[in-house]
Amino acid sequence: MADRNETYRGADAAVVGIVGTGLIGAAWTAYFLSRGLAVRAWDPAPGWEGRLEGFLGPAMADLAAVDPEAITGTERLALCCTLEEAAGGADYIQENAPEKLPLKQDLLARIDAAAPADVVIGSSTSSLRATDMQAMCANPARVLVAHPFNPPHLLPLVELVRGEKTDEAAQAAAAAFFEAVGKAPIRVRKEATGHVANRMTAALWREAVNIVAEGIASVEDVDKAIRYGPGLRWAIDGPHMLYHLGGGAGGIAQYLEHFGPSQERRWKELGDPKLTDAVKKALVEGVAAEARGRSIDALARRRDDALIDLLRALAKYEG
Amino acid sequence: MADRNETYRGADAAVVGIVGTGLIGAAWTAYFLSRGLAVRAWDPAPGWEGRLEGFLGPAMADLAAVDPEAITGTERLALCCTLEEAAGGADYIQENAPEKLPLKQDLLARIDAAAPADVVIGSSTSSLRATDMQAMCANPARVLVAHPFNPPHLLPLVELVRGEKTDEAAQAAAAAFFEAVGKAPIRVRKEATGHVANRMTAALWREAVNIVAEGIASVEDVDKAIRYGPGLRWAIDGPHMLYHLGGGAGGIAQYLEHFGPSQERRWKELGDPKLTDAVKKALVEGVAAEARGRSIDALARRRDDALIDLLRALAKYEG
Numbered sequence: 001m002a003d004r005n006e007t008y009r010g011a012d013a014a015v016v017g018i019v020g021t022g023l024i025g026a027a028w029t030a031y032f033l034s035r036g037l038a039v040r041a042w043d044p045a046p047g048w049e050g051r052l053e054g055f056l057g058p059a060m061a062d063l064a065a066v067d068p069e070a071i072t073g074t075e076r077l078a079l080c081c082t083l084e085e086a087a088g089g090a091d092y093i094q095e096n097a098p099e100k101l102p103l104k105q106d107l108l109a110r111i112d113a114a115a116p117a118d119v120v121i122g123s124s125t126s127s128l129r130a131t132d133m134q135a136m137c138a139n140p141a142r143v144l145v146a147h148p149f150n151p152p153h154l155l156p157l158v159e160l161v162r163g164e165k166t167d168e169a170a171q172a173a174a175a176a177f178f179e180a181v182g183k184a185p186i187r188v189r190k191e192a193t194g195h196v197a198n199r200m201t202a203a204l205w206r207e208a209v210n211i212v213a214e215g216i217a218s219v220e221d222v223d224k225a226i227r228y229g230p231g232l233r234w235a236i237d238g239p240h241m242l243y244h245l246g247g248g249a250g251g252i253a254q255y256l257e258h259f260g261p262s263q264e265r266r267w268k269e270l271g272d273p274k275l276t277d278a279v280k281k282a283l284v285e286g287v288a289a290e291a292r293g294r295s296i297d298a299l300a301r302r303r304d305d306a307l308i309d310l311l312r313a314l315a316k317y318e319g
Numbered sequence: 320m321a322d323r324n325e326t327y328r329g330a331d332a333a334v335v336g337i338v339g340t341g342l343i344g345a346a347w348t349a350y351f352l353s354r355g356l357a358v359r360a361w362d363p364a365p366g367w368e369g370r371l372e373g374f375l376g377p378a379m380a381d382l383a384a385v386d387p388e389a390i391t392g393t394e395r396l397a398l399c400c401t402l403e404e405a406a407g408g409a410d411y412i413q414e415n416a417p418e419k420l421p422l423k424q425d426l427l428a429r430i431d432a433a434a435p436a437d438v439v440i441g442s443s444t445s446s447l448r449a450t451d452m453q454a455m456c457a458n459p460a461r462v463l464v465a466h467p468f469n470p471p472h473l474l475p476l477v478e479l480v481r482g483e484k485t486d487e488a489a490q491a492a493a494a495a496f497f498e499a500v501g502k503a504p505i506r507v508r509k510e511a512t513g514h515v516a517n518r519m520t521a522a523l524w525r526e527a528v529n530i531v532a533e534g535i536a537s538v539e540d541v542d543k544a545i546r547y548g549p550g551l552r553w554a555i556d557g558p559h560m561l562y563h564l565g566g567g568a569g570g571i572a573q574y575l576e577h578f579g580p581s582q583e584r585r586w587k588e589l590g591d592p593k594l595t596d597a598v599k600k601a602l603v604e605g606v607a608a609e610a611r612g613r614s615i616d617a618l619a620r621r622r623d624d625a626l627i628d629l630l631r632a633l634a635k636y637e638g
Contacts, residue, residue, distance in 0.1 A: 127581075149548040150565065157548035184547035186540035193588045196536045197544040201558075202585045203526035207519045208558045217515045221505035223557020225516040228503035229468040229476035231557070234550030236625040237618075238542020239520075239527045244606045245619050246469065253603045260594045262446075266521045269512045272586075275579045284572045287563045299556075300564050306555040306636045313632035317625045 008118050008142060009091045010173035011180040014038060017090030017119075019083055019111060021052045024124050025096035027152040029077065030059035034067075034153075035181045038076040042086035049079045059153045065308045066154065067315075083107070087114040092177050094146060096124040101132055108143055109136040120174045122146025122160070126198060129191050130163030140165035145188075146174060147195055154307050156184035159195040200239075210271025212286060213279045219286020235310060236317065327437050327461060328410045329492035330499040333357060336409030338402055338430060340371045343443050344415035346471035348396065349378035353386075353472075354500045357395040361405035368398045378472045384627045385473065386634075402426070406433040411496050413465060415443040420451055427462055428455040439493045441465025441479070445517060448510050449482030459484035464507075465493060466514055473626050475503035478514040519558075529590025531605060532598045538605020554629060555636065 016032045018025050021043040029039050029052065041052065056074055063070045080086040087093050093115055097107050104123060111121055121143045123133055134140035145161035158178045162171050171187055178185035188195055194202055208222050217225070233242055240252065247255030273279060291299060335351045337344050340362040348358050348371065360371065375393055382389045399405040406412055412434055416426050423442060430440055440462045442452055453459035464480035477497045481490050490506055497504035507514055513521055527541050536544070552561055559571065566574030592598060610618060 155548055155551060157544060159544065184543055186536060186543050188536050188540070190533065190535045192530075192533070192535045194585055196530055196541060197548040199530060199535075199585075199589060200523050200526045200541075200545060201549050202582060203589050204519050204523040205558045205562070205582070206586045206589070207522035211511075211515055211518060212559075214509065214511070216509045216511045216518075217505060217507050219559045221507070222515060222519075223560050224503055224505050225476060225478065226519060226553050226557040227555060229474055229516040230520050231550070231553030231555075232474060232626060232629060233622070234545050235554035235629060236546060236550075236622050238545040238550070239524045240531075240538045240602060240606055241542050241609060241618070243524070244610070245615060245622060247615075249615065251603075251615050252606045253599075256594060256599045256602065260599065263521060263524070264594055266513055266518075267525045267591075270518060270522050270525070275575060275583055280572075280575045280579065283559060283575065284570075287559050287571045290560060291563070296564060296566075296568065296570050299560070302636065303552070303555050303564060306633060307551060309632040309635075310551060310554060310629060313628040314625060316628075317621065 008120050008167075008170050008173035010120070010176035013091030013177050013180075015040060015089060015091045017086045017093035017111075017115070018042070018096065019086060019093065019107060020096035020098075020124075021048050022096060022098075023055075024148065024150075024152055025094070026052050026055040027059060028094050028096065028124070028148065030056050030063060031153045031183075032181065033074060033076055034060055034063040034070040034072070036071050036076075037181065038078070040078045040080050040086040040089050042080040042083050052079075062304060062308055063153060066311045083110050084114040087111045087119075088116075090115065090119060092174070093119060093121045094124060095121065099125060099127050101128055104128060104133050105136045108133055109138075112137040112139055112143065117142075120144070120170045120177070122174055124148060124152075126195070127193075130161050130166055131191060132163075134163045134165055141167040142170045144171055144174060145195065146178070146185075149197060151304060151307070154304065154311065156182070157197060158183045158185040159188055159197065160185050161188040161191055161195055163191070206273065207270050209275070209279065209283065210273040212282050213273040214271060218289075219283060220290040223290060235314065327439050327486075327489050327492035329439070329495035332410030332496050332499075334359060334408060334410045336405045336412035336430075336434070337361070337415065338405060338412065338426060339415035339417075339443075340367050341415060341417075342374075343467065343469075343471055344413070345371050345374040346378060347413050347415065347443070347467070349375050349382060350472045350502075351500065352393060352395055353379055353382040353389040353391070355390050355395075356500065357397070359397045359399050359405040359408050361399040361402050371398075381623060381627055382472060385630045402429050403433040406430045406438075407435075409434065409438060411493070412438060412440045413443060414440065418444060418446050420447055423447060423452050424455045427452055428457075431456040431458050431462065436461075439463070439489045439496070441493055443467060443471075445514070446512075449480050449485055450510060451482075453482045453484055460486040461489045463490055463493060464514065465497070465504075468516060470623060470626075473623065473630065475501070476516060477502045477504040478507055478516065479504050480507040480510055480514055482510065525592065526589050528594070528598065528602065529592040531601050532592045533590060537608075538602060539609040542609060554633065
């Protein structure tokens, strides 16, 4: 078993199979192409090829804006006629179907049947468990969650979660693959609702909703508090490291010693809001005020433009 | 009462009184000087003048790196011999004493006695209530919390919180003042432990601790999940706006309709960790592994350098 790590294709994978080319699959396709990989894509929906190509133009322009050395051509993209064609010729496969368990179980079983035995298969799911998804696979050991964060062509995070039958070496190979192509993979150790990042996102949003529900601050001021305060730090360091830097000369050990009890008291005072009609109304009206007439498309474009500038600015602080 | 807003000095304030020049007061001093304001500073600790001047050099270099038009000279700084000298000649006063209620009550009463009646007095407190702090003031209506976020010379957020006796017009004048000098003030509507931002920070950290305590992911992977995922977005948009952008064409209304129930279920699955000795040990050891031998000073310098680059990159997206 010691050499098990070498039985899966990882850092040297050159061809990626993409099954499902909606927004997530299309973003993955753009990213892998931009890094010089070949992509073999397939989707069951009629007309998917045109929609994918329409998505790739702007997404690859985004990627070129982040990294002037990114590849912008689509010569290495193969539009496949069957799932088996996409999966059969790949070194790594990323599945991006809608969040329906029977559908994913079926697709993953088909991918598993078509892919070489040493190819790792990742699912982009945000809400399903690898243990459930791999249930119909003949070789479940190489099936895992590989969850990106929206927009996936720009955000580096990939959460790798094993199911009960997933080989640890398959997770290690997937991590090596994503690191080699410039993503930031994490190895989740235990299946949990929301994996890792979305658990923290949900925890933060629960209190953001509570602050509005309790009348402590407006929707716009809650958002302002994050983006002009801790949000700027979270783009640079995670929460544990930030308490290390906020603990004085003794770091997080000193912080826990001095402020641990007051943090535990503060945790008790956080809210447990319900999304009642009144709360939903306050959120919807508050966001409308904050948007000041700007469309969702315009706001999303602004976010992605800012993300590109931010990724460029932070590139030198990697690692 | 309609004209009450005009009875306090706000956007046109040109002289700031700084009472207490520890790390927070010194950072405020650097910021106000860099924006062309005059600062009248005072601190009771022997040798404070030298420590303040030692802090100003690097802090004003940081500010010049963020904004090439920032003022870097300290000609407008007056080192005052008494609290009354600092407060008596100011258009706005920022108090930055240690977080001890009797000390703050006493200082604020003295500032209140020395300052012209139309001058707003803000306290940098993160943990005390304005209602308690203003208790000994003859004119409590102009006393409020004006809480910055660390490092205060770089992070724009200022939380303005009224006590029971604070005039709404004083809060409005403080907001006008901070906006005029380039900060991002929010008007908190109700006193609450942690004001606004630190409530959300605490909520996120509670789940970050839970993920480590439950063995879902390592300290380093939790931090990586934030900084390569949602943290990059929170530097640009707050949580409510991000759900608006993640809700499809119908925005947050559609999001709440489709995913509100699943969010409420997810909230129920979040953890309620205790900072036991075992959990504290896991956090301390995990952060040590993540630091890879880098000192706290080196990590804090890296964070501030990255913050400067990030603020420069995002300057064009303000407003």
